[in-house]
Amino acid sequence: MLGIIGGTSLLFADLPPLKEEVVATPYGRAVVHSGEICLVPRHQYSRPPHRINHKAHLAALKMKGVDRIIAFGSVGSLRVKYRPGSLLIPQDFISWGAIPTFHDGTITHVMPGLDHDLIITLGNIHEDAQIGGTYVQTTGPRFETAAEVRALAEVADMVGMTVASEATLAIELGIRFAAICNVDNYANGIGDESISYETILTAAKAGSRRTSIILEKIVEELA
Numbered sequence: 001m002l003g004i005i006g007g008t009s010l011l012f013a014d015l016p017p018l019k020e021e022v023v024a025t026p027y028g029r030a031v032v033h034s035g036e037i038c039l040v041p042r043h044q045y046s047r048p049p050h051r052i053n054h055k056a057h058l059a060a061l062k063m064k065g066v067d068r069i070i071a072f073g074s075v076g077s078l079r080v081k082y083r084p085g086s087l088l089i090p091q092d093f094i095s096w097g098a099i100p101t102f103h104d105g106t107i108t109h110v111m112p113g114l115d116h117d118l119i120i121t122l123g124n125i126h127e128d129a130q131i132g133g134t135y136v137q138t139t140g141p142r143f144e145t146a147a148e149v150r151a152l153a154e155v156a157d158m159v160g161m162t163v164a165s166e167a168t169l170a171i172e173l174g175i176r177f178a179a180i181c182n183v184d185n186y187a188n189g190i191g192d193e194s195i196s197y198e199t200i201l202t203a204a205k206a207g208s209r210r211t212s213i214i215l216e217k218i219v220e221e222l223a
Contacts, residue, residue, distance in 0.1 A: 002223045003066035003175070004039040004215070005057065005166055008074045008200055009182050012208035013215060015039065023060035028053050030060035036223050038064045042162055049140035049161035054100050058169040068118060068176040070218055071166050072211070074200060075135065075158040076187035078149065082133075084191075084203060086183040087214075088158055089122045090114065090135035095164035097139040102172045110172050118178035118222075125217045126210070129180065133157030137164035146189030159187050180214065182207055 006013075018033035030053065033039040040057045047053070061069065075088065082088060091114060103110075123131040136156035138144055144152065144159060152159055163179045170177035184203035185195050193199070204211075 001065040002037045003061040003069040006072040007042045008204045009072045009211050012205045014212040025056045025059035027055035030056040032060050054165045062173045071179040073160050073163045073179050073181040074184045075160040075181045077183045078153040084183050087129040088181045089131045092134045093164040094136040100165050115176040115178050122180050126214050149187045149189050
C-alpha cells in the first residue's frame with residue numbers, strides 16, 4: 001500500500017477519490033483518507049508544524065498496511081540556484097532540534113536514510129524534478145533568522161519543518177520513505193522578497209495543477 005503525506009502543497013490539488021476515516025493509534029487519533037492509496041494531511045486539526053502528531057500519522061499509516069511513503073514538502077531554498085517553483089528530491093536530511101521516536105522505552109539504534117529506489121522513481125515522475133541535495137528541518141513555527149539561514153546553507157540545500165521527523169519515524173517502522181519538495185520561497189536573507197505564510201499559500205495555489213499531475217503520476221507508478 002502506498003502512503004502519501006501532504007501539507008500546504010496539497011491544499012489546492014485535485015485528489016483521487018478517497019474515504020476519510022479517523023484511525024485510533026496508541027499515540028492519538030489520525031485522519032486518514034483511504035482508497036487506492038492512504039493519504040494523511042499533516043496539518044489536520046489545524047496544527048502548526050511544531051505541534052503535528054507525527055507518531056499518530058505514521059502509526060496510522062502502518063496500521064493501514066502502508067509499506068512505502070511519498071511525502072510532499074514545502075521548503076525554503078538555501079541556494080540561489082534553486083529558485084522558487086523548483087522541484088527538489090532530497091537524498092539526505094538533517095534534523096536539528098527534537099527528533100521524534102517510537103523507541104522511548106527501548107534501546108534501539110536505527111540507521112536513517114531515504115529510499116534510493118523511491119528517489120529514482122520520483123526523479124522520473126516530472127521533467128522539472130531535480131534529484132539531489134540535503135533537507136534540513138528546523139522546529140518552527142517561526143521562520144529562520146538570516147544568521148541561521150547562513151549557517152544552514154553551509155550543510156544543506158533546502159529548509160523545512162516536517163519531512164525529517166516523518167522520515168525518521170517511517171524508518172523505525174520499516175516503511176520505505178522519500179520526499180518531493182516544492183520550493184515556495186528563498187529562505188530568509190537569500191532573496192529580496194519578504195517571507196510570510198501568505199506567500200507560501202500563494203505559491204502552493206499557483207503550483208496546484210503541477211502538484212495534481214505529480215500526485216497522479218505517483219499513484220500510477222507506485223500504487
